[in-house]
Amino acid sequence: xxxxxxxxxxxxxxxxxxxxxxxxxxxxxxxxxxxxxxxxxxxxxxxxxxxxxxxxxxxxxxxxxxxxxxxxxxxxxxxxxxxxxxxxxxxxxxxxxxxxxxxxxxxxxxxxxxxxxxxxxxxxxxxxxxxxxxxxxxxxxxxxxxxxxxxxxxxxxxxxxxxxxxxxxxxxxxxxxxxxxxxxxxxxxxxxxxxxxxxxxxxxxxxxxxxxxxxxxxxxxxxxxxxxxxxxxxxxxxxxxxxxxxxxxxxxxxxxxxxxxxxxxxxxxxxxxxxxxxxxxxxxxxxxxxxxxxxxxxxxxxxxxxxxxxxxxxxxxxxxxx
Amino acid sequence: xxxxxxxxxxxxxxxxxxxxxxxxxxxxxxxxxxxxxxxxxxxxxxxxxxxxxxxxxxxxxxxxxxxxxxxxxxxxxxxxxxxxxxxxxxxxxxxxxxxxxxxxxxxxxxxxxxxxxxxxxxxxxxxxxxxxxxxxxxxxxxxxxxxxxxxxxxxxxxxxxxxxxxxxxxxxxxxxxxxxxxxxxxxxxxxxxxxxxxxxxxxxxxxxxxxxxxxxxxxxxxxxxxxxxxxxxxxxxxxxxxxxxxxxxxxxxxxxxxxxxxxxxxxxxxxxxxxxxxxxxxxxxxxxxxxxxxxxxxxxxxxxxxxxxxxxxxxxxxxxxx
Numbered sequence: 286x287x288x289x290x291x292x293x294x295x296x297x298x299x300x301x302x303x304x305x306x307x308x309x310x311x312x313x314x315x316x317x318x319x320x321x322x323x324x325x326x327x328x329x330x331x332x333x334x335x336x337x338x339x340x341x342x343x344x345x346x347x348x349x350x351x352x353x354x355x356x357x358x359x360x361x362x363x364x365x366x367x368x369x370x371x372x373x374x375x376x377x378x379x380x381x382x383x384x385x386x387x388x389x390x391x392x393x394x395x396x397x398x399x400x401x402x403x404x405x406x407x408x409x410x411x412x413x414x415x416x417x418x419x420x421x422x423x424x425x426x427x428x429x430x431x432x433x434x435x436x437x438x439x440x441x442x443x444x445x446x447x448x449x450x451x452x453x454x455x456x457x458x459x460x461x462x463x464x465x466x467x468x469x470x471x472x473x474x475x476x477x478x479x480x481x482x483x484x485x486x487x488x489x490x491x492x493x494x495x496x497x498x499x500x501x502x503x504x505x506x507x508x509x510x511x512x513x514x515x516x517x518x519x520x521x522x523x524x525x526x527x528x529x530x531x532x533x534x535x536x537x538x539x540x541x542x543x544x545x546x547x548x549x550x551x552x553x554x555x556x557x558x559x560x561x562x563x564x565x566x567x568x569x570x571x572x573x574x575x576x577x578x579x580x581x582x583x584x585x586x587x588x589x590x591x592x593x594x595x596x597x598x599x600x601x602x603x604x605x606x607x
Numbered sequence: 608x609x610x611x612x613x614x615x616x617x618x619x620x621x622x623x624x625x626x627x628x629x630x631x632x633x634x635x636x637x638x639x640x641x642x643x644x645x646x647x648x649x650x651x652x653x654x655x656x657x658x659x660x661x662x663x664x665x666x667x668x669x670x671x672x673x674x675x676x677x678x679x680x681x682x683x684x685x686x687x688x689x690x691x692x693x694x695x696x697x698x699x700x701x702x703x704x705x706x707x708x709x710x711x712x713x714x715x716x717x718x719x720x721x722x723x724x725x726x727x728x729x730x731x732x733x734x735x736x737x738x739x740x741x742x743x744x745x746x747x748x749x750x751x752x753x754x755x756x757x758x759x760x761x762x763x764x765x766x767x768x769x770x771x772x773x774x775x776x777x778x779x780x781x782x783x784x785x786x787x788x789x790x791x792x793x794x795x796x797x798x799x800x801x802x803x804x805x806x807x808x809x810x811x812x813x814x815x816x817x818x819x820x821x822x823x824x825x826x827x828x829x830x831x832x833x834x835x836x837x838x839x840x841x842x843x844x845x846x847x848x849x850x851x852x853x854x855x856x857x858x859x860x861x862x863x864x865x866x867x868x869x870x871x872x873x874x875x876x877x878x879x880x881x882x883x884x885x886x887x888x889x890x891x892x893x894x895x896x897x898x899x900x901x902x903x904x905x906x907x908x909x910x911x912x913x914x915x916x917x918x919x920x921x922x923x924x925x926x927x928x929x
Binding site: 359368416434436439441442443444445446447531534536543571574 | 681690737738739751753755756758760761762763764765766767768769770772773774784785786853856857858860861862863864865891893894895896899900
């Protein structure tokens, strides 16, 4: 019998990575192509499909692709489309699942990257036995995926889980979505860096961060400074925890999850990030939810998480339990 | 064949109402007893069961009870219990479903009143063809029930849907839950009345509400004054809409519902309440959700909604489609 593999594809603004993934979440082969070289989406899908097939040929064990899972900005699970993705050159509504099905004799599914990460956590990660959890992805933006009764919440139109765009501050920071005060303007990686810039400008306190040109400060630099006990850097994480902790407590009041997983670059800061989040989370929880809900780092492999997450769509939809 | 009926029970702080309800949501017989007369919960359930059985006997058509649905404060669907309900005299964890099963030869289910209302809306009301919607109940408190993928969201512990306890204002009004700034302190019936009292004290503007002793102002008085064009009263609903509209827009970002239903006394104000909510809701929605999601009055019958909602648990759990 041939080895059954799912394809996981992660379409980013710059690069598109793919992997051939087995039932257990092992990436058997992988590759990538630039996302924006082809003017026509058909050419992009054709080139990517060519790469994936070449990758399949390279595997020693005889293998077959049984399905394709795609994580993409503004990916819509119901329609298999990406819709008006601001960071991609292909405009309007694109039938991505259909395009891939034309190249492979198997089904394809599309969702956004945070939902794909949630699916990955449920199928291969630390949420394998959980029916109700929240996945938060921290990166350029702040994404989220909600699992309720063992199913990913796509909502009526396929766009559920936009926790990054919960408004947490009236007349707050300008968000890429055009509104003010969205959660991701404070708690994404650039949001954390912006808080550092604000605090540096507001105070005269000494800080390791003052040795870095202000526009080169990223969330990583803030976390390195905080690890050395830098007062300003620690205050940045305190403020981040205050805002994210409250937003998570409010989300818990609605969906009562068993756990919340955090994923992405800023989580590398470890307790420096998690501790203030947990503190403000517990302080803002309704009594019945206190000391019940864990906030944990994702159990997905750091490098391949997006691919692995997208590939999980396949096992989930074909109802194959790893 | 006997007529099949479900029992809907609504346990309130003062009275407990029950109804015998058919597949279509018609209340065939009903009654009530005071909630707090019996010191022991066993005696309360016994007396109530006696009343329900007498009610069944009074129906001309030969009928049988096939299940019991109970809406109660702090009702937990998973365990069939009510847990530490602040407004009831029976303390701790009470196995309510089990107690009723001892009196009737049929299954029983428990949930809180807002979840029961959501279930009623889905089984008999205006959400009959919806898989994703939010139910908001406005009364002494603010309750909510979330339906996702056609299922009520109970969450990991059975307590999901506590939207009244989303914190919307840092260091805001003191809530019955002991925290500050919960949504229900602003948008429940007493919350609306409190906003009126605040505005009356802050301004010197003439108002019909000044003719009422300040402690006797309720949400109904405010809505009657607003219907006559009273400036202060209209401002109260504007502020209520501002807070509730934003909270609903934030909830939409998480669950992407098809519609939101509002239920309870304050909704009698009609457009005076709905219009400012809709205005602020749309203004705060992420672009992809704009002009998609209706905010509607509940389709449940005003007088019997709680009973009818609780009875819907029976048809839903026995998978009988009306």
